[in-house]
Amino acid sequence: GAVVSQHPSRVICKSGTSVKIECRSLDFQATTMFWYRQFPKQSLMLMATSNEGSKATYEQGVEKDKFLINHASLTLSTLTVTSAHPEDSSFYICSASGHLPREQYFGPGTRLTVT
Amino acid sequence: AQRVTQPEKLLSVFKGAPVELKCNYSYSGSPELFWYVQYSRQRLQLLLRHISRESIKGFTADLNKGETSFHLKKPFAQEEDSAMYYCALSGIGGSRLTFGEGTQLTVNP
Numbered sequence: 613g614a615v616v617s618q619h620p621s622r623v624i625c626k627s628g629t630s631v632k633i634e635c636r637s638l639d640f641q642a643t644t645m646f647w648y649r650q651f652p653k654q655s656l657m658l659m660a661t662s663n664e665g666s667k668a669t670y671e672q673g674v675e676k677d678k679f680l681i682n683h684a685s686l687t688l689s690t691l692t693v694t695s696a697h698p699e700d701s702s703f704y705i706c707s708a709s710g711h712l713p714r715e716q717y718f719g720p721g722t723r724l725t726v727t
Numbered sequence: 728a729q730r731v732t733q734p735e736k737l738l739s740v741f742k743g744a745p746v747e748l749k750c751n752y753s754y755s756g757s758p759e760l761f762w763y764v765q766y767s768r769q770r771l772q773l774l775l776r777h778i779s780r781e782s783i784k785g786f787t788a789d790l791n792k793g794e795t796s797f798h799l800k801k802p803f804a805q806e807e808d809s810a811m812y813y814c815a816l817s818g819i820g821g822s823r824l825t826f827g828e829g830t831q832l833t834v835n836p
Contacts, residue, residue, distance in 0.1 A: 644822055655813065655828045656771070705771070709822050716824060718771040 614640045616708050618719035625696055625726055633691045633722045635706030641686035642708035646716060647679070650703040662689055696726040729754045731816050731827035739833045740804050748799040748830045750788075750814030758816045760790055760797040761824070765811040774799075774812070784808070804834045 615638040625631045635645055644663050648656040660676075662668035662683035670676045678700075680692040689708075693700055703723055707716040730753045740746045752758060762774040775783045777790040777797060788799045797814060814827040 646822075646824075655826045658823065658825070661823060707771075715773060715776075716822060720770045 614638075614708075614710075614717040616642075616706065616717045616719040618704075618706055618722050620722060621720065622723045623725070625724070627697055627726055628695055630692055630694045631696055631724060633693075633704055633706075633724070635689045635691070635708065635719055637687045637708040637710075637717070640708075640710050640717075642689075642710060643686065644709050645683055645689035646707045646709075647681060647689075647691050648705045648707070650705055650721070652703075656705060659691075693724065696724070698726045700724065701726045729758070729816055729818075729825045731814050731825050733812075733814055733827035733830050735830050736828065737831050737833070739835060741835050742806055743803050746801050746804040746808070746832065746834070748812050748814075748832065750797045750799065750827055752795050752797065752814075752816050754795075754816060754818070756818055758818060760788070761815045761817070762786070762788055762797075762799050763813040763815055763826075765813070767810070771813070804832075806834045806836060808832060809834045 617636045619634045647659045650656050658671050659674045660668045660670045660681050662681050664683050664686050668681040683689040703721050705721045707718045709716045732751045760777040763771050764774045765771045786801045790797050811829050811831050813829045815824045817824050
């Protein structure tokens, strides 16, 4: 099956710094990538949808200037959390889908801790 | 607006017993419904989708448009079924998913 990787798996950063998370589709071309946030014991909350070569579409309430998403190629999307604060600490999950089928394949997630 | 509701956060059954994880949805058009599963320390993965009408690992789910439900069922639960289960919805042809809150299933020996 299709494989999606995320890097890093865990990151700790200081408040005020920026951190970049990578999401890669390893064996297929991902026309669309999604970024989710998951709080402990809660569901996945879609943050944004990105299509290769175009600007990401953010969900209501998600600050686009804080969570910068770049989808520069068909196999790579990045999420940059800018000027991170402790409340940004969370589990960030990406998923990727190709043309057919439109199934989403999920990455293993990145645990971000802001101190 | 689209919404998915899983009324049970926790569900515990004994091995060999039937299990049903409930999912209700609201959507103005014709939705695609999915069940995703997340085993301990593993990534989220697709279990089944309603358009496939298939049985995966003994699980089935039928879309009931009248009751706007997509309950997940298995006649005889196994210990390895213990996991977090998420019901999800997207519009036909679309890929944006809306997830329910999830149900943690525990199958006891």
